[in-house]
Amino acid sequence: MKLDRTSIAIVVITVALLAAAPALPRWAMSLLNVSLCYGTVVLGMMLLMRTGLVSFGHGLYYCLGAYAAGTVDQMLKIPDMALMVLAGAAATGIVAAILGLLLARYRDIFFAMLSLAFSMILYGLLVKSSALGSTDGFNISAKSIFGIAVVDNAHRYATFGITVVLTMLSAFLLNRYLRSHRGRLAEAIRDNELRVEYMGASVRTTIHLHYVISAVLAGIGGALMAINIGHIDPEMTYWPQSGEFVFIAILSGTGNVFAPIGGALVFETIRSFAYEYSPNTWQMVLGITMLIVMIFLPGGLWSLLQRRKPA
Amino acid sequence: MATILHAKGLNKSFGAVTAANDINVAVEQDSVVGLIGSNGAGKTTFINMVTGYLKPTTGSIHFEGRDITSLKPRQITQLGICRSFQIPQLYNTMTVAENLMVGVGIVASSGARWAKSNRLDVAPEQAVEAMLEQFGLGDYRNRQSGLLPEGTRKLLDIAMAMVVRPRILLLDEPTSGVSADEKFVLMDRVMAAVREGKVTVLFVEHDMEVVERYTHRILAFYEGRIIADGEPAKVLDDVEVRKYVIGEAH
Ligand SMILES: Nc1ncnc2c1ncn2[C@@H]1O[C@H](COP(=O)(O)OP(=O)(O)OP(=O)(O)O)[C@@H](O)[C@H]1O
Ligand SMILES: [Mg+2]
Numbered sequence A: 001m002k003l004d005r006t007s008i009a010i011v012v013i014t015v016a017l018l019a020a021a022p023a024l025p026r027w028a029m030s031l032l033n034v035s036l037c038y039g040t041v042v043l044g045m046m047l048l049m050r051t052g053l054v055s056f057g058h059g060l061y062y063c064l065g066a067y068a069a070g071t072v073d074q075m076l077k078i079p080d081m082a083l084m085v086l087a088g089a090a091a092t093g094i095v096a097a098i099l100g101l102l103l104a105r106y107r108d109i110f111f112a113m114l115s116l117a118f119s120m121i122l123y124g125l126l127v128k129s130s131a132l133g134s135t136d137g138f139n140i141s142a143k144s145i146f147g148i149a150v151v152d153n154a155h156r157y158a159t160f161g162i163t164v165v166l167t168m169l170s171a172f173l174l175n176r177y178l179r180s181h182r183g184r185l186a187e188a189i190r191d192n193e194l195r196v197e198y199m200g201a202s203v204r205t206t207i208h209l210h211y212v213i214s215a216v217l218a219g220i221g222g223a224l225m226a227i228n229i230g231h232i233d234p235e236m237t238y239w240p241q242s243g244e245f246v247f248i249a250i251l252s253g254t255g256n257v258f259a260p261i262g263g264a265l266v267f268e269t270i271r272s273f274a275y276e277y278s279p280n281t282w283q284m285v286l287g288i289t290m291l292i293v294m295i296f297l298p299g300g301l302w303s304l305l306q307r308r309k310p311a
Numbered sequence B: 001m002a003t004i005l006h007a008k009g010l011n012k013s014f015g016a017v018t019a020a021n022d023i024n025v026a027v028e029q030d031s032v033v034g035l036i037g038s039n040g041a042g043k044t045t046f047i048n049m050v051t052g053y054l055k056p057t058t059g060s061i062h063f064e065g066r067d068i069t070s071l072k073p074r075q076i077t078q079l080g081i082c083r084s085f086q087i088p089q090l091y092n093t094m095t096v097a098e099n100l101m102v103g104v105g106i107v108a109s110s111g112a113r114w115a116k117s118n119r120l121d122v123a124p125e126q127a128v129e130a131m132l133e134q135f136g137l138g139d140y141r142n143r144q145s146g147l148l149p150e151g152t153r154k155l156l157d158i159a160m161a162m163v164v165r166p167r168i169l170l171l172d173e174p175t176s177g178v179s180a181d182e183k184f185v186l187m188d189r190v191m192a193a194v195r196e197g198k199v200t201v202l203f204v205e206h207d208m209e210v211v212e213r214y215t216h217r218i219l220a221f222y223e224g225r226i227i228a229d230g231e232p233a234k235v236l237d238d239v240e241v242r243k244y245v246i247g248e249a250h
Helices: A005-023 A026-050 A059-074 A081-103 A108-128 A152-178 A181-191 A193-198 A203-229 A239-252 A258-277 A282-296 B043-050 B073-079 B096-108 B124-134 B150-162 B180-196 B208-214 B232-237 B239-246
Strands: B003-014 B017-028 B032-037 B058-063 B081-083 B168-172 B200-204 B217-222 B225-230
Touching: A005 A152, A005 A258, A026 A059, A026 A152, A026 A181, A026 A203, A026 A239, A026 A258, A059 A081, A059 A108, A059 A203, A059 A239, A081 A108, A081 A152, A081 A203, A108 A239, A152 A181, A152 A203, A152 A258, A181 A193, A181 A203, A181 B096, A193 A203, A193 B073, A239 A258, A239 A282, A258 A282, B003 B043, B017 B043, B017 B058, B017 B200, B017 B225, B032 B043, B032 B208, B032 B239, B043 B168, B043 B200, B073 B081, B081 B150, B096 B124, B096 B150, B124 B150, B124 B180, B150 B168, B150 B180, B180 B208, B208 B232, B217 B232, B217 B239, B225 B232, B225 B239, B232 B239
Parallel strands: B032 B200, B032 B217, B081 B168, B168 B200
Antiparallel strands: B003 B017, B003 B058, B217 B225
16 A cells, blocks of 8 residues: 555654653643544544535534443443444444435535534433433543553543544545545535536435544544543534534635644634633634634635645 | 437427427437537437436437436446536536546446446556547646636536446537637547547537538437438438528528
8 A cells, every 4th residue: 555645644643642642741632632532523524525515513423422432431331432432433323324314415505504403403302311411411431441441641641542543543544535536526526416427426325425424533523522521511512512613624624634633723722822811702813813714715724734736 | 230229209398398309219339420400409408318317208218228218317327328518517626637537436436337338447547648648638637627718628528428438428519619620629539539439429519510520310400309310411401401400500
């Protein structure tokens, strides 16, 4: 297998992050963790956007992934990190496969709003279910990884390790996929669905597949976030959360799988500093950032790094 | 010679407009058929029915003996019928080479449902190169397709139909929007590619010089009917054709 530059960079950065872990201060590690969790969700948003679709309700899968992870801990009493993430991925994959049957028929604002509607239905269900803690949600705590018990510092490193590895693995696989014959159909569908059908490929099947992949990525991101934060609640599927994902996705651009991850890191960094130095106006700082990006970098932050293609 | 495409008793109406009125055509393999007729005569409607974009109200279409009347465009493409469009349908944000690569990629990863003739016998990159060469698009390879001049867009649109290796190619006004002196260059390219691939061609054309030069047979449409069908010289000399088709198409 001949690796492209992005794949090599992913491997190098993964190794570098893991090696640097002991030297990282706590705040930096948690900033990275949160950014990577968000980054995984936004990787899925990126795939949808490449296919020409924007979901205003991806909080649905982010939340579902987290609650699936929580269920593994609370109900099954097996607080293993790997199992939690697996549960998050499986639950979101199944739900997206079903909802995708309907959503793959819609485009544009209809797709966006229908996604939002489903996410709000989950919100309603969670708020109503007292067994799952209603609006308060519940705490979860992972105690092992692949069956190996972890406490204190080992727990901290294990959490960081699984977050880094799974986010980077997601980026690696998505990058490979986007370069494959099928992956290239994403942009073809965005550009001209009619021609895709007249070239003999199914638009709906491809959109359905991309919807499921993006949901699973959001589910993994949600499960990882649950493990990191140790708490989950219905806010994870409330509309401002979904909006945040759209925000990061547009901020990042869709040029490369590093865009969502870098974009999430920039977003989280701005948010934490803005929150610290101007607690009452941090949304304004984010808003202005977005305004600047949209006006000067319509291709997102990624376009800053992109070399101009020869004409 | 063997019949490859057979349309029987096709009818199609849009409200009060009859776009196809008892169309019966048997197309022989390896032939080149011209479709002529004034604006609104039903030429595009015929292509749309053959390629599954429109379902005829009544009648049937057979391809190599198989009934394809109720199949979707995608399935018809997979069997080996492909088309170009009156308005080019490209992937506008992609380069010319990327446009072709999408098609090559679909063929390269196609399953058993596809006709055998579709299968790729070279590496995908080579297949794209061959198409660029064959259609004289090499100089445009890295140009964004949405920004190309109209004639080049037309040519690419045809190349995109050819890239999935059809048995039958339907072209909707391949030379419209192409300057007079480029028309024959374009048609020569297309016909060379078609001959090499042993493809049966049906094309809509308003320029009678072009039709006469490249076809073995002409179908003349008027108000959804075929009013003349036969050898080019004979059809172009037909009284009704002269009155309803050539008279109106300048
Ligand atoms: N989707 C449609 N809905 C309604 N009417 C249609 C539709 N498609 C075609 N028609 C009508 O059917 C008739 C035949 O149209 P068609 O597009 O087949 O003509 P054409 O021979 O291709 O003409 P042109 O040379 O202008 O392309 C016209 O009167 C047209 O207005
Ligand atoms: Mg027409």
